[in-house]
Amino acid sequence: MDYKIEMAHDVVVLVPTGNLVASETESLKSQVEKLIEKKFRCILLDMSRIDFMDSSGLGSVMAVNKLVTGAGGVFACAALQEGVRKVFRVTRADQKIAVAATQLEGLLQIQERTLHVKGL
């Protein structure tokens, strides 16, 4: 799985490309673990280039959400393709993880939640 990383102020935008499936799940976790080690706490997963995701892939997104929030950070997913969105909806994962329609909306969501966490 290929990744692109962008920075938008304090938010790291992770843009994986390909299929988020059982054969690739460790890759996502390992990228986020490295970001947390480097003290990044606001992570947006832009899923616009994920063509297909299975339950293992969803499990890895749930794990990453837990990692980031467990470290006191803020995590969101954005720009889900139709099939990926359906997996979120059917499993109700969209009730556990913040999901934004676009990368820009995701960035705004994270910035607002960061201010809330800081009590501002």
Place this chain on the structure above:
Amino acid sequence: MDERTLVMEFEADFKNVDIARASLQGITADCFGKDTERASDITMAANEAMNNAVEHTGSTTVKVEVAWNDKVLSVFVISDGPPFDPVAAVAELKQEDILERDEGGYGLYLIRELVDRFEYEYRDSHNIWKLFKLTGI
């Protein structure tokens, strides 16, 4: 349309599931045409059944039998190994538990939600998952 079939047999490995899924995507595109949602549904469900065969049955090989006509697309996922625990399976399908789940346990739930019918059978020391999606809708 006359019934068409495709049989794939592969070493139990997630990388091979990726290849089998790609073949299935071609078939579902052919079956469902512009109805990409139904095509995607059965592909995802079959992917979960194949993952399950690789991860949980201890089987060294997985066989996938696909058959389709103008009424229905069926995907049978066959693996050897001990039988799937039907009680655990039913427990996994309890909808009220879905929000309590963390990183796993969504596979069977997804299968049920995404196909029109599914069956599980243990026969001749083989686990057989049978998934059906109507094509003539």
